[in-house]
Amino acid sequence: MILNYIWVGFFLVAFIVALIKLIFFGDTEIFKILMEGMFKSAESAVMDLALPLAGVMTFFLGILKLGEEAGVIRVLAKIIAPFFSRLFPEVPKDHKANGEMIMNFSANMLGLDNAATPFGLKAMKSLQELNPNKDTASNAQIMFMVLHSAGPVLIPLSIMAQRAIYHAADPSDIFIPALISVYVATFTGLLIVGVKQKINFFDKTLFSWLIGITAFIVFVLWYFSGLSKDEIELKSKILSNLILFSFVTGFVGAAFYKKVDIFPTFIEGAKSGFETSVKIIPYLVGMLVAISVFRNSGVLTDLTNGLKWLVSFTGINTEWIDALPTALMHPLSGSGSRAMMIETFDNPNFGVDSFVGKLSSVFQACSDTILYVLAVYFGSVSIKHTRYTLTAGLLADLAGVITAIVVSYIFFY
Secondary structure, eight states: OHHHHHHHHHHHHHHHHHHHHHHHHOOTTHHHHHHHHHHHHHHHIIIIIIHHHHHHHHHHHHHHHHHHHHTHHHHHHHHHHHHHHHHOTTSOTTOHHHHHHHHHHHHHHTTOHHHHHHHHHHHHHHHHHHOSSTTBOOHHHHHHHHHHHTOOOSOOHHHHHHHHHTTOSOGGGGHHHHHHHHHHHHHHHHHHHHHHTTOOTTSHHHHHHHHHHHHHHHHHHHHHHTSOHHHHHHHHHHHHHHHHHHHHHHHHHHHHHTTOOHHHHHHHHHHHHHHHHHHTHHHHHHHHHHHHHHHHTTHHHHHHHHHHHHHHTTTOOOGGGGGHHHHHHTTTOHHHHHHHHHHHHHOTTSOTTSHHHHHHHHHHHSSOOHHHHHHHHHHHTTOOBOTTHHHHHHHHHHHHHHHHHHHHHHHHO
16 A cells, blocks of 8 residues: 555655754754654644544534435435446446535535535445445545545635735735636546546536536636625635535435434434544544654755755746745645645745745645545545555646646736
């Protein structure tokens, strides 16, 4: 499993780099920093991520169980069946996994991470029921994970809010470059996995859906590009929370209408949410501690400094490299890449309204944390062999990063 090599590599690289800094540069604090980071990350994985996630998982999987018993998930599955049956040919058209995946994608697009995770873990469990090789990722699971990790968020509200906190002149000016980058990352991931799985993209139904989705993205770009920052924040908040609450109320209302024994059914689903949350704690701790060691060793900073030195000989503009730590950290840790972005805002040489500050913001909005997602989602169903999931996810992330650099030079430089 490729995650084994990556996990071991984080520790070995960090140890070697720290040893070099101690012996050749006299950095007597480096190993103390690494150890403190390990303990803090282990605690944070449980207290800041797993426990809050347990509450959210418990509630939303209880609600999702009501939707299943009321038949709402089956209705959603039938609506999306013409599209999903081409992308996920292994999944029966009326299978509950289709509805659960569309719930996950919808929550992601609305920027509702807390809701997306329970729906996604539930979808992964349903896909695992169809998986003939329980320790190896199926084609459907790979497609789902790569599309999920591409992070197709329509409006990067949390990043715009962070920019507003740092008094950006126009916190929403990263919206269009971010959406273009996310779209390219998602489409790249879809294309890579689709080619690998021999999916016919010129199938009339599939092609029509892809054109329709592209047209919708263009419409969103056109509509929100004409709004002010305050209008974008207000309308996106209202829309996102209205849609999610409508789902919750709709599931409960449908269960009541269908005469489902509501509260016991909710409790049955909620129990599975708590069990899943407990099961993923070791995966969270293991991955986040390794990422912490890698980050605190200073490897990312050393890499970017070395790259900047090399690129300087070509005569190519190197300003984009100053924002690269955010992009390099993003596949590993969402909180880590956010910290890199904020460090750019705080840096007196850059700032929130600098080209580097804006590019860091676009990087942060582009795709999801593929290593974290793989560890949690595949760990929740005990998948050991992820096949080409990580490769496809990283290539999709790379496409998003390259697009972010290009469009940011066009918009901001």
